[in-house]
Amino acid sequence: MVTREVFWNISPLGELIFYLIALIAVVIFAYGIYSHVRRILQGKRVSFTVRPLLAKLSAAIASIAANRTILRHDAPAGMMHFLIMWGFIVLFIGTVIVTIEYDLFQKILGMEHGFWVGSFFLGYEVILDTLGVLFLIGLIWALIRRYGLRPPQLTWKPLDLALPLWLLFIGITGFLVEGLRLAATAAELGYDPRWSWAGFLVSQWVQTASVGTLRAWHLALWWMHGLLALGWIAYLPYAPKVMHILSAGVNLFFQDMRPRGRLELLDVEGAFERNEVLGFQTLKDLTRKDFLDLASCTECGRCEANCPAHLSGKILSPREIILELRTHANEEFPAFGRPKEHKQIIGYSIKPEEIWACTTCMACVEVCPVFIDPLNKIIELRRNEVMIQDKYPKGFTDVFKGMDGRGNPWDMPASERLAWIKGLDVPIVSALAASNPSPDFEYLFFVGCAASFDPRTQKIARSVVKILQHAQIKFAVLGEEEGCTGDPARRIGHEYIFQILAKQNIEIFNNYNVKKILTICPHCFNTLKNEYPALGGQYEVVHHTQLIEQLLRDGRLQLTQEIPATITYHDSCYLGRYNRIFDAPRAILQKIPGVKLVEMERHRERGMCCGAGGGLMWLEEEPGKRVNELRVQQAQAALDVHLRRPAAGEAVRSRRSLVASACPFCMIMLEDGIKSKNAEFENKDIAELVAEALG
Ligand code: SF4
Ligand code: SF4
Structure with a gap:
């Protein structure tokens, strides 16, 4: 007889008890998943189309399989996670294969063997033992990293130690059970035990014990292994830190594939008349994707370790933003019982100083291994504070006044916009259009407010003119007709001012039949390129570094x-x-x-x-x-x-x-x-x- 049956040492009653406990574990697991799904479905719908769906699927699979984000930003931690993740996946698949083989083929269909025979079985044994050992190495590495190396972004809650230890015990008891079985059944095994090489090493260590002792130890450790594994399954949806095993893939799949620099356009026209809430006031305003983000956070702290506000000692931590919202969501949408009354987020779970410390640098989004976007939540909270609550730091009052009144955050008169061109021969679009209804220029040089008004940065604009003239590129500037793109207002949270300025600029661009825009300011660049299309402004936008690099490559400079x-x-x-x-x-x-x-x-x-x-x-x-x-x-x-x-x-x-x-x-x-x-x-x-x- 070939001895590899899962329950060879377990009595029929023990088998029955095990299945009952497994059923309870699955029910607890399913309820946990249900309560997450129920909470996520409280969010607003997000648009989803089929074409990005396929791209999303392949991007999610590729990103998860390669652990791309962690490996790129933190290679040792990425390697560690890679071992644990692939070890976990392969061991899980291995358990499913054994279950199908045993329950379906052997118990239900009454066959001696299903597909778990021959070279498939032997290959299975080698792969599972190898990945199982790598899984243990990954877990030990994780423990050394957290408790020996102690990276500052990692937290120190008792459960943080319990979870990897729990998995470690599951892995260790798994190998002990295998080794004891191999030692106890060596005579009737029917295949070379070295295929199960890790279990074989354990069996060599215990082989001198009597069969009775081996069976007794096997029985005890088998139950321990089984109960630890079932307990883990039941607990998984209730442990936010490990919930990412399930939610990270879903979150990756639902990630926004549109240009990352664009913010969602708000329908601000008539919003007050419609009595609409703008931005995030309470959790009712979050989307399903936002709730999924909250459920997916692994609390790894990579966002915090890269946040300039946090690094410079401010109160903001993008991880805390996510965790504060998660705690708030768990309170208002508990796993058991009805949803509770919605509280205003700012002032209850998040302090205003947190959102006003964000530089919108996107470092948190960049490094998050599960594609969570803390920045979009900060922007939505700002939108509500600015447009509905009328609360924001005093320093922004003049910025709004300048942008609303004179079209620039410096609050300078439009007549000053050409101060920087003194002594230069710079064509102005309106002057060109006066003599030719279709002005002849390749690039509209969109100077931006900083380089128009700030004496130091005016020198950048002057240098760009020198470069363009050297390369004999036809360009023109708008001069007094140029207005701020609206980027500062939008990032602060004032969507009204942004849209007014953007629409004015688009009208002017279209009047002059502008096709290509050159900018020296990455903020203008991002807004013109990624955000104006939503308002009908489609242009080829280039940054001066892109153009200069092209000119150098073409030999024009x-x-x-x-x-x-x-x-x-x-x-x-x-x-x-x-x-x-x-x-x-x-x-x-x-x-x-x-x-x-x-x-x-x-x-x-x-x-x-x-x-x-x-x-x-x-x-x-x-x-x-x-x-x-x-x-x-x-x-x-x-x-x-x-x-x-x-x-x-x-x-x-x-x-x-x-x-x-x-x-x-x-x-x-x-x-x-x-x-x-x-x-x-x-x-x-x-x-x-x-x-x-x-x-
Ligand atoms: S976008 Fe804001 S929260 Fe995110 S890293 Fe930058 S400053 Fe921190
Ligand atoms: S938001 Fe992302 S990077 Fe930040 S702690 Fe959560 S999982 Fe880690």
Whole structure:
């Protein structure tokens, strides 16, 4: 007889009791899932179409299978998770196979064997033992990481220790049970036990014991293993931390595949008359996807560890935003009983200071392994605070006044918009249109408010003009007709002002038959490219780093002037994380003769914000908690490393030290940080460096 039956050492009564307990575990599990689904269905519907459905399915499977997000941002933790996840999946599939074989083929159909024979069985044994061992290694690694290495973002609740230990005991008792069975049935086994290599090693360790002792230990450990596993199944939907095993895949599948830089358009026209709530006031306003996000959070803290607000000592933590909303949701939609009265979120579960510390940098969204979006919740909470409650930090009053009254957050008169062109020959669209109803220009150079009014960033616009003229590109500016894109108002939460400004700009663009827009500001770039289409404004939008890089590749620009400098590049969030433009700025810098490019520790996808986004440029930050100062220290550290360790024969002391940026907002923040930290480097926009290198 081939001995591999699951219940070979269990009495028929024991078998029956086991199945009864299994049934209870499944019922408890199913109720837990039901209460999650019931809570999620309280949310508003989200639009879902078939075409992205297939893309979503493949993206979700690929992302989960490869553990892509964790591996990209934290390779050791990603590897650890990879072992646990694949170990868990394979062991689970293995258990399902055994159950089908035993219950269906052997018990119900009365066959001696189903498909669990021959090479399939032997392969199954090798794979399960190997993945089982890797599963244990992953769990031990997780315990060492959490309790030995102690990364600051990980929490210390007692249950955090219990859960991996629970799985560890399931795994260890599983191998002990296998080893004891192999040792006790060695004579009648009917196959080479070395195929079950991990169990075989255990059997070698216990083989000297009598069969009676082996059977007694097997019986005790079999029950322990079975009950631990069933208990785990029953508990799974009630343990928020491990619930992600089930919800992460669903959340990935339902992720928003539209451009990540766009915010949902709000129907603000007549909203007051319709007595509509704008943004998130209570949990009633969340969507089903938002509730799914809350159920999926693993509490891993990666979002917190990358949040500039948190890193600079502010009250905000994106993980806490999610967990506070989750606790609130569990209170109002309990697993048992009827939903409770809805409380206003701000002031009850979330403090206003939390949402007003967010720079909208998207670092939390970028690193979240289960594709949770804390940022969209913050924006929706801001929308309600601004448009319904009329509550926001005082610093925004002038920003709204300027944008509403004069079309720019600086509250400057439109006549000042051309101050930066003094001494330059810059064509203005209205003047061109006066002589030709179809003005002849390739790019509309959308200057943006910062480079129009701020004396330091005006130099970026002047450099871009020099570059365009050098490459003989036909362009024109709107001058007094240009208005703010509306980005600061939108990110602060004022959708009304955003839509007014956006519609005005779109009307002007369409009047002049604009097809291509060039911007130097990543905030303008993101809004024009990703958000104007929802209001009917479709244009080809390019950032100046993209255009310059193309011109260099086409040979239309030659950088001949050497700039002996060590440069570290600061990624703008709205250019990098929002629009995935990481390579073009670096490619340009590498083409400038004499430039040595060094990277900060936080760069590209993990680049840290300058602190200006989300309208925060207009808020005063507490000394000692300034994001821009932290970023300047990071830049200084990167440049210092190079100064300490120059390449062989390099005279670094004679070189300039620079941080390069590609955003006027970043420049304003970095310049301020450099001054307050007395840093020993300059800040230049990439356009300024290119203009200098043109000679
Ligand atoms: S968007 Fe940036 S600042 Fe806001 S919560 Fe996320 S990581 Fe923090
Ligand atoms: S939101 Fe995502 S990154 Fe943040 S703690 Fe939850 S799972 Fe981790």
